[in-house]
Every structure is written in structure tokens, then in C-alpha cells.
Amino acid sequence: DTGVSQDPRHKITKRGQNVTFRCDPISEHNRLYWYRQTLGQGPEFLTYFQNEAQLEKSRLLSDRFSAERPKGSFSTLEIQRTEQGDSAMYLCASTGWVTDTQYFGPGTRLTVL
Amino acid sequence: EDQVTQSPEALRLQEGESSSLNCSYTVSGLRGLFWYRQDPGKGPEFLFTLYSAGEEKEKERLKATLTKKESFLHITAPKPEDSATYLCAVQAGQGGSEKLVFGKGTKLTVNP
Numbered sequence: 001d002t003g004v005s006q007d008p009r010h011k012i013t014k015r016g017q018n019v020t021f022r023c024d025p026i027s028e029h030n031r032l033y034w035y036r037q038t039l040g041q042g043p044e045f046l047t048y049f050q051n052e053a054q055l056e057k058s059r060l061l062s063d064r065f066s067a068e069r070p071k072g073s074f075s076t077l078e079i080q081r082t083e084q085g086d087s088a089m090y091l092c093a094s095t096g097w098v099t100d101t102q103y104f105g106p107g108t109r110l111t112v113l
Numbered sequence: 114e115d116q117v118t119q120s121p122e123a124l125r126l127q128e129g130e131s132s133s134l135n136c137s138y139t140v141s142g143l144r145g146l147f148w149y150r151q152d153p154g155k156g157p158e159f160l161f162t163l164y165s166a167g168e169e170k171e172k173e174r175l176k177a178t179l180t181k182k183e184s185f186l187h188i189t190a191p192k193p194e195d196s197a198t199y200l201c202a203v204q205a206g207q208g209g210s211e212k213l214v215f216g217k218g219t220k221l222t223v224n225p
Contacts, residue, residue, distance in 0.1 A: 004156075031211065042117075042200050042215025043157065056211055091156055100145050100204060102213060104156035 002026060004105030006092050012111045013082055020078045021108045025094030032075050033102055034067055035091040036060065043091055049075060082112045115140045115205050119216035126191055126223050134186040134219045136201030144206035146184050147213060148177050151198045160186075160199075191223045 005024045013019050025032050031050050035043035046065070048056040051072040061067075064082075069075040079086055089109050093102035118137045126132055138146065145164055149157035161170040163179040170177045174195065176187040186199055198220045202213040 006156075033211070033213075035213075040217065042202070042217050043213070044215070045212035048211045058212070099162075101147065101159055101162050103159060104149075107154075107156045109154070 004094050006105040006108050010109045014113050017082055018080045020076055023075045023092030029094035029096045031095045033093040034077050037089040084112050087112045115214045117216035119201050119219050123220045128225050129190045131189045134199055136184040138203045140203045140205045142206035144204045147202045149200040193223045193225050196223045
């Protein structure tokens, strides 16, 4: 399978703990995106990377959120001091040079107790 | 601010009963309109990209169309396996933003 992969698929944590998610994009895709989706809503944009550069961030991305893509390949999204309102599905998507179509991974379901 | 509104929120069809889903949008210069299918607990699965008014795309029982203000996803003779949430998203051209702005989706249930 050469699609976008995300790890872990599920994460349960206690309020106040830090969590980190990983996304591996489709091979050779230079653009990578993070979205957050809550129940009954469409995905909401969080941030965008072109290669290793973080070029766009949403106002949704508070100071507790940080994302990296150190070598322009995989990306990590860290949430510090988690709150119950952070409970959501975190989705990663990637796209390449010749298309604007974003291909999504299976998501990481975060539950904050 | 770019906005996408999908209707209806939920749609229940009998197998073989054709229908259409609506996606109305306001955007600062449309770069692309995207349709995705999402099954429960999974990531969105790409269906179609439309770029300009009058454009149509087809795939099996699905056909997507685009006007200057809205897009339709027509489902012909649906089967139970077409049951899913269908998401519409737009990407704005002005300002060079890469983000997709999604609607809330239409939850389709096809009964056998």
C-alpha cells in the first residue's frame, strides 16, 4: 500500500499529557497538510508544509500545537498539555507537484479523558 | 471568508433510487472544488476535482457537476455500498492558500 499512513490510529490520554502523531505521506509528495475533524463536521485545516518549510498555519493552531517536517518526508504533530476539547480525528494529507488533489490518510483518533 | 454549505445533511434512499447532493460555495476565486467520500472512522477518499463552471466528471454511479455557485453530486441507481458521508471542499485561488475548506457533509444511507 503506497497511500498516506498515520500512526498511531488511536490514542487515549489524560488531560494535561503531551501527545505526538506521525504522518508518512505518499512517496515523493512534497506538500503535506494536517486537518482536524470533530463529530458531524468536515475537516478543518491546521497547517501546511512544502518540503520541510511550514508555510501556512491556521488560527486553530494554538501555542500548544506544533508541527514539524524535518527532512521533507514524514511529519509530526505534537499537542502539549492536552485538553478535552482536543478530542478529535487528526488527519494528514499529501499531494505532489502536478496536482492539487490532497490524498488523506486514515487519521489518528485522539480521546482526552 | 470562504464557505461551503452542503445539503441535505442526511439522505436516505432505497437501492436504485437516484438522487443528487448539493454543495453551495462562496470563495475568493475558485482554484478547485473537490468531492470526497468518507466511511465511519476512516479518512476521506478522493472522488473528483472540478476546476471550472460547466465541467463534469463521472465515476461508476457518481457524476459531479459544477456551476459558478454550486456543485452537484448525482448518484444513479445507488447500491448499499454507496452508503457513506460525502464531503465537498473548495480551494481558493486568491492569496495562494493551500488549504481546503470543507462543508459538513451529507450522510447518505442506501437501503437494500
